[in-house]
Amino acid sequence: MENKIKKSTGDRIADVIIYILIGLLSFICILPFFHVISTSISSNTVVAANKVWFLPIFTGEGAGVNIDAYKQVIADSSIRWSFIYTVIITVLFTLLGLFLTICAAYALSRERMMGRKTINTIFIITMYFGAGLIPDYLLLDTLGLLDTTAALVCPLAISAYNMIILRTAMTAIPKSLEEAAQLDGCDDFRILFQVMLPLVVPTLATLALFYAVGRWNSYSDAMYYIQNDALKPLQYKLYQLVAAAAESSALEADAGAQAQNAEVVKSATIMCATIPIIIVYPFIQKYFVSGVMIGAVKE
Amino acid sequence: MKIQTKKETSAKRKLGVMFYLKRDWQLYALIAIPLLFIIVFKLLPLLGLSIAFLDYNPILGFSDSPFIGFSVxxxxxxxxxxxxxxxxxxxxxxxxxxxxxxxxxxxxxxxxxxxxxxxxxxxxxxxxxxxxxxxxxxxxxxxxxxxxxxxxxxxxxxxxxxxxxxxxxxxxxxxxxxxxxxxxxxxxxxxxxxxxxxGDLYEAASIDGAGRWKKIWHVTLPGxxxxxxxxxxxxxxxxxxxxxxxxxxxxxxxxxxxxxxxxxxxxxxxxxxxxxxxxxxxxxxxxxxxxxxxxxxxxxxxxxxxxxxx
Known part of the structure; x- marks a missing residue:
């Protein structure tokens, strides 16, 4: 590029500052993890002495690699079951969410469908106006869904926002492809499954990530609708752990070896709840960076 | 042009709902399930908003709880x-x-x-x-x-x-x-x-002698x-x-x-x-x-x- 040759000293200094600033901000985004990972694998003694900062300490008196906390978390049948249960509901939720989104987005991207505008408006309204906690709660109560897995899977499965993202992607596909398929005698079902879906895989991957992460991360609906301990997702159990720690911190009772052991275990639990996301994240990241969300804003 | 499209739409209207239901039944079948979810989980709760105007008693339910207007x-x-x-x-x-x-x-x-x-x-x-x-x-x-x-x-x-x-x-x-x-x-x-x-805007700005900050201010931000x-x-x-x-x-x-x-x-x-x-x-x-x-x-x-x- 031309302006590269012309770069002045001032420009170069500005470049360096920008690089350092961005680097620093990115570093701040992962720094807390270094502390949590380090704490989770360090011995209770060094953690109690507040020696663990952002790197694990394996040398010195009473130090060493300590994976007891992970063993303890895995041995805890309640946490172990929560983990499995959360995986199950996350998969169910993602599949249902994708299914509903695909059906709605395809139908609403066909201009020839009568009533398209009306149905579209109904979807949009739900983005800006909700009934609120108690009406939602009473609805699930009336349907007999309180304290069931369905309460964690069904209500949030259809999202107008995600539908718009997918609809935009489908609208962007050239009409000629659809027309060619129609000439070959394809009906809507076949056009959807054999023509459309293969072409919107990047968008589907992104939406799958949104659905899965959304389900994996939320705890509030479990807090509202679930009493049964066996149906509590991992994040809700973790919430109860964190809330207890926050209260004891508020009472300034956070010193002592007992609490420090709890700190190591808490770090291990936090890691267990985070690891699945960190594993999935790099695979899907390439898709959402490619500008999948552009269409979603303008609506 | 305009008149033509108008005629077309009125011709379409005449075909009636049944025509579209028959021709595009697959589309309606596809939209039915998500629409059902929207209606049940997003629109039906709106009825529950009436509680705000009731002296709500779970035993009496919606229809029998006394109406108290805006006192809540x-x-x-x-x-x-x-x-x-x-x-x-x-x-x-x-x-x-x-x-x-x-x-x-x-x-x-x-x-x-x-x-x-x-x-x-x-x-x-x-x-x-x-x-x-x-x-x-x-x-x-x-x-x-x-x-x-x-x-x-x-x-x-x-x-x-x-x-x-x-x-x-x-x-x-x-x-x-x-x-x-x-x-x-x-x-x-x-x-x-x-x-x-x-990209032409940046090039034009360069030719006009705009530096990095000028380009950010006059091209990037307006864009x-x-x-x-x-x-x-x-x-x-x-x-x-x-x-x-x-x-x-x-x-x-x-x-x-x-x-x-x-x-x-x-x-x-x-x-x-x-x-x-x-x-x-x-x-x-x-x-x-x-x-x-x-x-x-x-x-x-x-x-x-x-x-x-x-």
Whole structure:
């Protein structure tokens, strides 16, 4: 590029500052993890002495690699079951969410469908106006869904926002492809499954990530609708752990070896709840960076 | 041309509903299930809003509970607790907006200045990551890092600052936590907007002798303006709402004065104290004001000719 040759000293200094600033901000985004990972694998003694900062300490008196906390978390049948249960509901939720989104987005991207505008408006309204906690709660109560897995899977499965993202992607596909398929005698079902879906895989991957992460991360609906301990997702159990720690911190009772052991275990639990996301994240990241969300804003 | 399309549409109308149902039955079959979900889980609860006007008794149900008009609302607006929750919601959200809104814009502009491919990719990956963490995890980490006597930040500085257990410190941490979580993710939309700017404009600016900052000011920012306006409208629409998961898990008893917002108030009054009609009325008030805010800011943006939501 031309302006590269012309770069002045001032420009170069500005470049360096920008690089350092961005680097620093990115570093701040992962720094807390270094502390949590380090704490989770360090011995209770060094953690109690507040020696663990952002790197694990394996040398010195009473130090060493300590994976007891992970063993303890895995041995805890309640946490172990929560983990499995959360995986199950996350998969169910993602599949249902994708299914509903695909059906709605395809139908609403066909201009020839009568009533398209009306149905579209109904979807949009739900983005800006909700009934609120108690009406939602009473609805699930009336349907007999309180304290069931369905309460964690069904209500949030259809999202107008995600539908718009997918609809935009489908609208962007050239009409000629659809027309060619129609000439070959394809009906809507076949056009959807054999023509459309293969072409919107990047968008589907992104939406799958949104659905899965959304389900994996939320705890509030479990807090509202679930009493049964066996149906509590991992994040809700973790919430109860964190809330207890926050209260004891508020009472300034956070010193002592007992609490420090709890700190190591808490770090291990936090890691267990985070690891699945960190594993999935790099695979899907390439898709959402490619500008999948552009269409979603303008609506 | 116009007359022709009009004729066409009137011809289409004449064909009637049955024609379309028959021709496009597959489309209607596809839309039926998601529409059913929307109706059951999003529209049906709207009927429950009637509780706000009833002296609701779960045993009597909707139809037999006595109608009491707006008296629940009167009770709410004289309740000190509600007014504090309202104040906290607005103050925290305004600061969220002031601190959180410009960050992704600045960051996106800085990111586009980075020309080194791998460095850009790496930093973006790291910057997006916090968005994918739950508030429980963020709060868990925050309480560990910022504890007054054992937290690593206080240990490093040799202080005992009650970051999360004193209300003023807490408010700052509450705002910063969201900036940390969403500054990277927020850039995606602005990066897309910057990519969409016509490259000729930059070239023309270069020929006119514009430096880096002049180009940012006169080309990049104007190019981003429509996106910024849309994002701002959406952000203004959220001024009345709070992320329940965030404020609930970050709060603790010693900061209740500041951390009680409408979202947590609705939960506490509704599901903890079982005062269904008060909780519903507060929720209704919140939704209506939120909707008015969206529509109003959309109108203002259109009046200023800056584009709008639709």
């Amino acid at each position: 609302f009167k009770e709410i607006f004289t309740s000190r607790e509600f007014l504090i929750a309202l104040r906290n919601t607005l103050v925290l959200n305004v600061f969220d907006l002031i601190c959180g809104f410009p960050m992704p814009i600045i960051l996106a502009i800085l990111l586009t200045e980075i020309t080194c491919g791998w460095y850009k990719k790496l930093t973006q990956t790291l910057l997006y990551l916090p968005h994918f963490l739950s508030w429980v995890i963020i709060a868990g980490i925050a309480y560990q890092l910022f504890a007054p006597s054992t937290g690593i930040i206080n240990v490093m500085m040799g202080t005992h600052i009650p970051f999360l257990t004193e209300k003023w410190h807490w408010a700052v941490m509450y705002i910063l936590s969201a900036v940390w979580q969403s500054m990277g993710w927020g850039t995606i939309i602005y990066l897309a907007a910057i990519t969409g700017i016509n 981003m303006k429509p996106t910024i306006v849309v994002m701002l409208i959406m952000a203004l629409g959220r001024l009345m709402g709070s992320n329940f998961e965030r404020v609930n898990v970050l709060s603790n008893t010693s900061v209740k004065d500041f951390s009680e917002v409408i979202a947590t108030y609705v939960y506490r009054v509704g599901l903890e104290s079982n005062r269904f009609n008060i909780s519903t009325a507060v929720g209704l008030f919140q939704s209506v004001v939120g909707l008015i805010l969206v529509l109003a800011s959309d109108k203002v943006a259109k009046a200023l000719d800056e584009g709008g939501l639709v």
